[in-house]
Structure formats: structure tokens, C-alpha cells
Amino acid sequence: MAGWSAARGIQQAFYSQQLGDLGYFTTTARQSLLAGSTAVFDAEARRFQEVYGTEVAVFDLAGSVWAAGARSSGDVLSEAEGEQVRLALSGRRAELPTSSRPWEIADVSLVEPVFDDGDVIGAVMITATGEGARSALTRELAVLVAIALVAVALAVAIVFQLARWVLAPVHRLDRAMVAIEHGEIGARVDVDTGPAELRRMTRVFNNMAGEIERVITRQQEFAANASHELRNPLNALLLRVEHLATGLGPEWDADVEETRQEGRRMTEILETLLSLTRSGREASTFSAVDLASLVARRAGAWRDVAAQRGVSLSTARTGPVLSVTDRMLIEGALDALIDNAVKYSPAGGLIELEAAREGAVCVISVRDHGPGLTEEEASMAIDRFWRGAEDDVAGAGLGLAIVTDLMASIGGDLVVAPADGGGLVAILRIPDPEGS
Structure with missing residues (x-):
């Protein structure tokens, strides 16, 4: 104009x-x-x-x-x-x-x-x-364009500074959230800068982070205390087993050795739990594991428990199934699946365990011949606290949910589905970066 x-x-x-x-x-x-x-x-x-x-x-x-x-x-x-x-x-x-x-x-x-x-x-x-007038017009327009450009540059600079002032708290919030995600629970954000609305959001974030830190600290203290208190009676129990073994005949050697293995496994779990609470971070130890051997070992550990309920366990005879993964985590997940299968298998029932490789993924399947679930129920079975409408077996409905979380921590997953011919099949899918 x-x-x-x-x-x-x-x-x-x-x-x-x-x-x-x-x-x-x-x-x-x-x-x-x-x-x-x-x-x-x-x-x-x-x-x-x-x-x-x-x-x-x-x-x-x-x-x-x-x-x-x-x-x-x-x-x-x-x-x-x-x-x-x-x-x-x-x-x-x-x-x-x-x-x-x-x-x-x-x-x-x-x-x-x-x-x-x-x-x-x-x-x-x-x-x-009109040359003179045209020259004057050109100079006038050039001055106006220069003024407009300067005005636009000033406006952009002002808007840029305003945007930086407004977004600076957002960037600090983002950095604090990333720090907390990486384990720096004490990360906080300064609330003295930025618009009033963002200052309020920053205060809410700091309060939330503080509450999360208090909850995690209480959890870590509880886990540390529990693992420390359990370690002494476990050591005493292992000493008593060794003392009792001296008075038993050779026919008890296999049972005594199995008891020793379970005791050592419990000791490893408690040590890992203590290490976890001290560092505040997940400390999975990956190593080469023969999953077929692991399945056979855990089946042997559960065989007496299953026999008390009239249930038998069988493992497929396969060659080694090697994978690079967290052995202790896989054992814990498999124990939860076997425990679940034993609970829901009828007397005289059979639980079938198998380890196999499917390309770059290793799988461990646990199949029972119990009442089973429908497709819809199987999809909900991994949810926390879910229990079937006619479920009269003692439990809190957390077993499969915990297995799902354990597998997710190593990039794997749990698949639950109705089995052909009745019953339920639960499959651990274990990613293997070394596999082909």
C-alpha cells in the first residue's frame, strides 16, 4: 500500500x-x-x-x-x-x-x-x-523494499527469539525425559523461565519425576532387603542338604545333585536381584545357550512336582538348539509356563515341551491337554490379572503377563493359542542375533 x-x-x-x-x-x-x-x-x-x-x-x-x-x-x-x-x-x-x-x-x-x-x-x-520520474520512482520503491526487508528481518528475529523463549522449557523437558529414560532418575527441569503455562507443566513434571523416583527407590530397597534376607536361609538350607547327603546312600545321589543345582540357581537369582537393585538398571547377561538342553533340564526339575498331580512331562528329542540369549531369564519364563500347564492339566495328562529354530528366531513350546481357551480368551490371557470365567485354579492371573514382560525385555514375545486336538500351547519366541 x-x-x-x-x-x-x-x-x-x-x-x-x-x-x-x-x-x-x-x-x-x-x-x-x-x-x-x-x-x-x-x-x-x-x-x-x-x-x-x-x-x-x-x-x-x-x-x-x-x-x-x-x-x-x-x-x-x-x-x-x-x-x-x-x-x-x-x-x-x-x-x-x-x-x-x-x-x-x-x-x-x-x-x-x-x-x-x-x-x-x-x-x-x-x-x-519520464526518465527522471521513473528513476525517482525506482529509488523510492527501492527504499520501501529495503525498509520492508529490514522490518521483516526484525520481525523474524523477534519471532525467533520469542519462539526460543517459549520452546526452551519444552527442550529442557525433552532432555530430562530422555535422561530419565536412560536411568538418570534424579533429572529435573528449572521452572524459572518460559511462559506461565509451561512453568506449571514443568512443576507438574518435576513432581511426577520425584514421585517416580521415590517409588523406584522403595522398590529397590524392598528387593535389596528381601534378597539379602533370603540369602542367609538359602545358604543354611544348602549346608543342611550337604550335611544330609553324607548320610544317604548312592541311590540318592541324583536327587541330591538336582537339589544342589536348584540351590545354586536360586543363589544366582538372588545375586542378580541384588546387582539390579544396586545399579538401578537391567543387567541381562547374554551367552550361548543350548535351548534343547535347557528345556530337558527344566523338565527334569518339574517332573516330581507334576507327578504329584498325576501329570507327566515329555521333551522332544532334537539336536542342540543354540541361541545367544539370557539363560536365567529364559529359565524363569519357561518355569512359569510349565507351572501354568501343570496347574491346568487333568490327572493323567501330558505336557509336551520342545525347542526348535525357525530362521533367526528360536522357539520353545509348552503344550498341555487341559481345558484350553478360545481364540478370544487366548488373546486376553497375557493381560495382567485376567482369569477365565470358570477358572477355579488358585492364582492371581499374573504368570503369563510376567512372562510377556520378561520376553519383551530381550526383544522376544509370548504367543498363546488353542492347540489342535484340545488344550493350550504357549510359545516363547526368542530373537537370536547370531542365528541365520
Whole structure:
């Protein structure tokens, strides 16, 4: 809008200047025509052209050039100029050109009649180039563009600084959340900067982080205390087993050795739990594991428990199924699945265990022949605290949910589905980065 107004002002000033000059030379031409001498007019016209580059000429009643300053009397008028001269000699006054676009400043030729006592005695033509006005317009527009660019740059800088001020607390919140995700539970955010709404959100975040830290600390203290308190009676129990083993015959050696293995496994679990509570981070130990051997070992550990319920366990005879994974975690997950299968298997039932490789994934399946579940129920069985409508087996509905969490911690998963011929099959899917 400012550029439009400036262009229109320069255009109107240019045309008004030509009208003013035309009026001045009309007076001079009248005096020269009445005196019958062109000397004064020619001198002023030549000087005017030298200074401003504008040509001025006087025409007599016949339409011929009477005085022309620096213009030659033999110069041929254009058709438009000739028409303007004829109209002026008929008494019509000059009219300014019109343009709807103010930045268009064309060269102009204006013709004005010269009157004496109401009679036309000649005409004056002024021919001006618009180059000066166009140059002025260009400079004016350049200044306006420069001002606009500076204003835009200042606005962008202000907006950028405002955005930084507004978003700075958001970036700090993001960094704090990433730090907490990586185990830095004590990470907090300064609440003294940013808009009021973000300061309130920062305070809420700090309070939430503080509460999470208190809960995790209480959990770690509980786990540390529990594992420490359990370690002493476990050591005493293992010593008693060793003492009792000295009085047993050779036929008990296998049972005593199995008891020792279970005791050592419990000791490893407690040590891992203590390490976890001290570091506050997950400490899975990955190593090469023969899953087929692991399945056979855990089946042997559960065989007596299953026999008390009249249930038998069988393992598929396969070759080694090697995987790089967390042995203790897989044992814990498999124990939970076997425990679940023993609970729901009827007397005389059979639980089938198998380890196999499927490409880059190793699987351990536990299949029972109990009442089983529908497809919909099987999809909900891994949810925490879910229990079937007719489920009368003691439990809290957490076993499969815990297995799901354990497998997720190593990038695996648990699949539960109805088995062909009845019962339920639970499959541990174990990713193996070393597998093919």
C-alpha cells in the first residue's frame, strides 16, 4: 500500500510539473507572439531543455512551428502530436494522460492554446521524458523494499527469539525425559523461565519425576532387603542338604545333585536381584545357550512336582538348539509356563515341551491337554490379572503377563493359542542375533 501511494504521488507530481511548466511557457509565448519576436522565447526554451531535457515549441494558427528553442522547425510531428496541436488551435486545453497503474510513467506531450482577449493566437507544446520520474520512482520503491526487508528481518528475529523463549522449557523437558529414560532418575527441569503455562507443566513434571523416583527407590530397597534376607536361609538350607547327603546312600545321589543345582540357581537369582537393585538398571547377561538342553533340564526339575498331580512331562528329542540369549531369564519364563500347564492339566495328562529354530528366531513350546481357551480368551490371557470365567485354579492371573514382560525385555514375545486336538500351547519366541 505504501509503494502504491508513493508511485501515485511521483506520477502526479511529474504530470503536475509539466502542466506548471506549460502554463509558464504559454505566458511567455503570448508575449512573444504579440511582440512578433522569438528571441526571448528561444533563449528560455533552449536553457530549459539544457537543464531539464524538456522540449518546448510554439505553433502559429496555421499549425506550423513558429518558435522552437533547440527544436528544428523541420521536425515532423507524430500523428498524435499533430492531433493535439489541431485541438489546441481550436481552443481545447491540454489534458493529462491517465493510467490505472501508478508505476507506469510514460513520456508526455502536452499542447495548450495561447489566448489574447479570448481569441486563439497560437499553441505551445511541451514534450517531456519520464526518465527522471521513473528513476525517482525506482529509488523510492527501492527504499520501501529495503525498509520492508529490514522490518521483516526484525520481525523474524523477534519471532525467533520469542519462539526460543517459549520452546526452551519444552527442550529442557525433552532432555530430562530422555535422561530419565536412560536411568538418570534424579533429572529435573528449572521452572524459572518460559511462559506461565509451561512453568506449571514443568512443576507438574518435576513432581511426577520425584514421585517416580521415590517409588523406584522403595522398590529397590524392598528387593535389596528381601534378597539379602533370603540369602542367609538359602545358604543354611544348602549346608543342611550337604550335611544330609553324607548320610544317604548312592541311590540318592541324583536327587541330591538336582537339589544342589536348584540351590545354586536360586543363589544366582538372588545375586542378580541384588546387582539390579544396586545399579538401578537391567543387567541381562547374554551367552550361548543350548535351548534343547535347557528345556530337558527344566523338565527334569518339574517332573516330581507334576507327578504329584498325576501329570507327566515329555521333551522332544532334537539336536542342540543354540541361541545367544539370557539363560536365567529364559529359565524363569519357561518355569512359569510349565507351572501354568501343570496347574491346568487333568490327572493323567501330558505336557509336551520342545525347542526348535525357525530362521533367526528360536522357539520353545509348552503344550498341555487341559481345558484350553478360545481364540478370544487366548488373546486376553497375557493381560495382567485376567482369569477365565470358570477358572477355579488358585492364582492371581499374573504368570503369563510376567512372562510377556520378561520376553519383551530381550526383544522376544509370548504367543498363546488353542492347540489342535484340545488344550493350550504357549510359545516363547526368542530373537537370536547370531542365528541365520
